[in-house]
Amino acid sequence: MHFEAVILGGGFAGRRAAHALRRTGRKVALLDPSPVTTMLPLLPDLAGGWAPDEIAIHPLADLLPRNATLIPEAATAIHLNKNRLETANQTLTFDQLLIAVGATPNLRPITWSRERVHVLGNLDDARRIRRDFAAYLHETDTPRLLVSGTGYTGLELAVSLHVRARAAGKPCQTTIVDLNPILLPSLPEKQRRHVLDFLTAQGIEVRMDAAVESLDDRQAVAGGRIYERPFFCWTIGSVFPGIQLHGQTETLRDGRLLVRPDLSLPGHPNIFVAGDAAAVTRRGQPLRKAVNFAYYGGRHAGRNMARRLAGRPTRPFRPMDLGWVVPFQTTSVGRLPGNIWIRGRLGVRLHHLMCGVRNYSFKNFAGCVKLAWKGNPT
Ligand SMILES: Cc1cc2nc3c(=O)[nH]c(=O)nc-3n(C[C@H](O)[C@H](O)[C@H](O)COP(=O)(O)OP(=O)(O)OC[C@H]3O[C@@H](n4cnc5c(N)ncnc54)[C@H](O)[C@@H]3O)c2cc1C
Incomplete structure (x- = not known):
């Protein structure tokens, strides 16, 4: 099947692009295997049971403009030089493509069984954590929470579950470990101290320079210490989802695709990338993965796709940091x-x-x- 414009991913970036293409009246296909879209920043609240799922989700089909056809499938491969992509069931061709597939938890460093590992990348992960943590608190009198990763997701999740355990009358020993030597290195010392003091006041231990070495049914070993039967969460960054890309691309270490100022892929003026999948650099640094950059980047990519379809020149994306x-x-x-x-x-x-x-x-x-x-x- 052929579409003038194809969008991969119905998150913030993909949906905004679909709306930006609405006025062109062109046929747009949006592929996403998930029937609902999720407000990801609420995931730590959902995982801890502090907010109902209902306020964080909405059927994706209801959010798309009329000219967009929702195809409920994941792209598995993209042939960049042939303007073609594949899903498990079909092959699509396109004139313009937007890759807006977000990011997924980075499981690459895990060498032990994943059964006992909890990650937080989507709604199902949040539901699993909530269910498993409730069962864990029910089973044990001395709960032990071990979170690997002191990025924002790790810290938010650790606090959310730590407070949940206390609210359930089962105060929990909580440790957050990270291989890095400094907690939140991008923050000024004063703000970092504020976060550390808060965690310490909550009774949460933070161990830097400490990696998880093993995990089995009985225990985890992290930074040379043994943790008996912990509830274990893994929040070590996120990576580009597993789509095979055929053709030359440049990526960051986390798989984000480096783009030109107009958000197109170098050498592929009709293929755009936005949101967490894109490495947009500003003052030599890649933008952080955040809702606002995805929202405005997606809108901009959609407008540039429309410009290309109309034979007009594209414009550079000038991201504004809203904090x-x-x-x-x-x-x-x-x-x-x-x-x-x-x-x-x-x-x-x-x-x-x-x-x-x-x-x-x-x-x-x-x-x-x-x-x-x-x-x-x-
Ligand atoms: C736990 C957590 C907390 C966060 N907290 C904040 C916060 O407080 N503030 C903030 O600004 N940002 C936060 N973020 C980051 C923010 O959610 C992302 O930057 C933003 O959602 C990126 O939007 P996106 O459209 O690029 O990707 P997403 O919103 O992730 O959407 C990607 C879509 O692509 C679909 N998809 C995946 N693979 C395929 C495929 N192969 N084919 C087709 N579709 C596919 C997915 O199903 C998904 O619907 C958080 C993220 C997480 C995980």
């Missing part, structure tokens, strides 16, 4: 535009409000506002 917040139940650390640093409950509220603003229906928006208003307990 960020990392929420930890009752406190936060974040940076607003103008290099203004914020902390405390205000940041948690802003985070949930932003989740509402970028959410997909009035019901979801209202749910996020309620969350921002009432806050999570400690």
